[in-house]
Amino acid sequence: MRRKTSPIWHPFTQHALQPDMVKIERxxxxYLYAADGRRIIDAIASWWVVTHGHCHPAIVRAIQKQAERLNQIIFAGHTHEPAERVASALLKLTPPGLDYVFFSDSGSTSVEVALKMALGYWRNIGESRSRIVVMQHSYHGDTIGAMSVGARxxxxxxxxxxxxxxxxxxxxSGGQEQTTLDALEVACRDKPAAFIVEPLILGAGGMLMYQPWVLKxxxxxxxQAGVWFIADEVMTGWGRTGTLFACEQADVVPDIACYSKGLTGGALPLAVTLCRNEIFDAHFSHDRSRTFFHSSSYTANPIACAAAKANLDLWSDPATLGRVASVAAMQEKALAPFRSDERFKDVRRVGTIAALDLDVRDSGYLAGIGPKLLAFFGSRNLLVRPLGNTIYVMPPYCVTQADLDEIYAAIEDAANLH
Structure with missing residues (x-):
């Protein structure tokens, strides 16, 4: 078996089947521009992180300016202006009732923080609660706690x-919502510490969508049961579902919320976990054993925070949500022909996220059609990364109608692969 020549081990990549990586220069x-001169349309926002577009000038300028002033400082016992400004802006944008901002460096880590906040709360107030309730097919990241609350x-x-x-x-699922609600009610009788959920759409689990009234x-x-409600908005935040945050559509204020991916517009890794007063207060004490023991070396990195603040400034402009609405409308129009195409099933959309399943016998994440689809879209100069037989489109908000026409033409042609 031929081994790869590069020493780099890439994520979610079976190198025996995909030995050669696409080298991107800018x-x-x-758009992404490859070393071989190809222009590639980024139809999945580079793993769902890029919101306004690659190398957005305002975010780039903020990074450059901050890098010349302060590039790193331990955040324990210290603070800095970029972090203070991000926290303040976040509390203005997020639902009222989320009162404290804890910085970390990835979506998975923000979930770990949320779980530790919930468990720490119950321990510090003297109640023995450690069980976490999760939703079937969920995915919350690849660290140990995040994997534990994700689907096995x-x-x-x-x-x-x-x-x-x-x-x-x-x-x-449609028509089975009450079964879910009844099961949650039963689970909450056992006094768990928290329930964690991806609002409105489950991402890596297959782009599975459900209604806002269910979330509510x-x-x-x-x-009613006194169980902390954790909203994992790592993917669903920053306009993906049509509103700034998915919970808005259900008029829900989570007790703990996780945000990452689009937080910096996709420029740098940064995440936050927001929580209610009560959770912070349970850790506030002269007893040092009640400290919230979590950090990373790069917590609230000043350069990442500067990028985040520039991104948040863009969201303060109503035109940004206008572009979100425009992309959502273009996605709906593009999906229309596929709803009557028997080669596809479960054609669906929430906000700017569109998904449809290729109707093949072998389905799921490891469906044999998956690698074929990936290679086919690559040959069409598209960054489209199917989840098995599930094809989804989640572009940056600067995508054009012409770009989407090209993407969906390729999706239609992809149906002939099997």
Whole structure:
């Protein structure tokens, strides 16, 4: 078997099947430019992180300016202006009731922080609660805690001995929503520490979508039972579902919320976990053993925070949500022909995220059609990374109608691969 020549081990990549990587030299707007001269349309926002476009001038300028002033400082016992400005701006944009901002450096880590906040709260107030309730097919990241609250399967099968047990409620498929709500109500009777959910759409689990009223009911059940409600908006935040945050569509204020990916517009890694007063207060004490023991060396890195503040400034302009609405409308129009195409099934959309399943016998993340689709879209100069037989389009908001026409023409042609 031929081994790869580069010493780099790439994520979510089977090198025996994909030995050669596409070398990218630069990005601009919705496009990536490869070393061989090809222009590639980024149809998935480079793993869902790029919002306004690659190398957005305002964000680039903010990074350059901050790099000349302060590039790193330990955040324990110190603070700096970029972090203070980001926290202040976040509290203005996020739902009222989220009062404290904890910085970290990735979506997975923001989930770890959320879980530790919930567990720390119950321990510090003297209640023994450690069970976490999760949703079927969910995905919250690849660190140990995040994997534990995600679906058991191919992503984490090898690491089972490291994962803690959770209670699982079924995904609220259309017509089966009450089954989910009933299961959550039963799970909450056992006094778990928290319920964690991806609002409105489950990403890596297959772009599975459900209705806002279900999210609202789940929050009501948790509230009545005194169970912390954690919203993992790592993917769903920053306009992806049509509103700035998905929870807005259900008029839900989570007790703990996780945001990352588009937080810096896709320029640098940064994440935040926001929480209610009560959770902070349970850790506030002259007893040092009640300290919230979590950090990373690069917590609230000043350059990343400067990028985030420039991004948040862009969201303060109503035109940004206008572009989100425009992309959502273009996506809906592009999907229309596929709803009557028998080669596809479950054609769906929420906000700017569109998804459809190629109707093949072998389905799921490891479907044999997956690598063929990936290679086919690459040959069409498109960055489209299917989840098995599930094809999705989640572009930067600067995408054009012409770009989408090219993407969906390729999707239509992809149906002939099998």
């Amino acid at each position: 990005g601009e707007g919705a 399967g191919v992503f984490n099968a090898a690491y089972g001995p490291l994962l803690f047990d959770v209670a699982t409620v079924p995904f609220p 009911e789940m929050k009501r059940i948790c509230e």
